[in-house]
Amino acid sequence: MSDEKLYELVCHVSNEIFGKDFLHSAYFNKRLRTTGGRYMLRSHHIEINPLVFEKYGMDELVGVIKHELCHYHLHIEGKGYQHRDADFRALLQITNSPRFCSTLMERKVSKTTKKYTYKCAKCSLLYNRKIRLNTKKYRCGKCYGDLILVSLEKLK
Numbered sequence: 001m002s003d004e005k006l007y008e009l010v011c012h013v014s015n016e017i018f019g020k021d022f023l024h025s026a027y028f029n030k031r032l033r034t035t036g037g038r039y040m041l042r043s044h045h046i047e048i049n050p051l052v053f054e055k056y057g058m059d060e061l062v063g064v065i066k067h068e069l070c071h072y073h074l075h076i077e078g079k080g081y082q083h084r085d086a087d088f089r090a091l092l093q094i095t096n097s098p099r100f101c102s103t104l105m106e107r108k109v110s111k112t113t114k115k116y117t118y119k120c121a122k123c124s125l126l127y128n129r130k131i132r133l134n135t136k137k138y139r140c141g142k143c144y145g146d147l148i149l150v151s152l153e154k155l156k
Contacts, residue, residue: 035101038068
């Protein structure tokens with residue numbers, strides 16, 4: 001899908017769902033990674049991640065467009081346009097727009113995750129950590145005793 005077709009689709013959705021004209025630009029932005037779309041506050045443009053259309057098709061694309069148009073129209077009208085605002089949440093429900101888009105990028109999981117277990121020398125309290133601690137710098141939170149590295153496990 002080209003940027004021109006996307007712009008036509010955004011204008012169509014704006015007129016059909018919101019009953020208002022879309023007067024700014026809408027285009028694909030390949031640099032977006034984790035988000036489906038973005039509404040630009042200063043320029044009022046809407047950017048859409050092309051992966052939304054490629055991975056999930058037209059229905060998901062229209063959902064992202066409706067979400068971004070909720071930001072757009074509320075901001076233009078001077079109402080609450082942020083995710084936490086009641087105006088925004090109400091308009092999402094009225095227009096049947098999704099609050100979040102589907103996952104676009106797979107999370108990278110390291111092949112081997114390490115788990116460090118530390119033990120207090122005084123009270124024998126155990127601490128499990130993913131990140132290695134500097135035992136000269138940190139102490140037990142219960143009795144302020146010295147910490148000793150007990151075990152290092154590699155999880156798969």
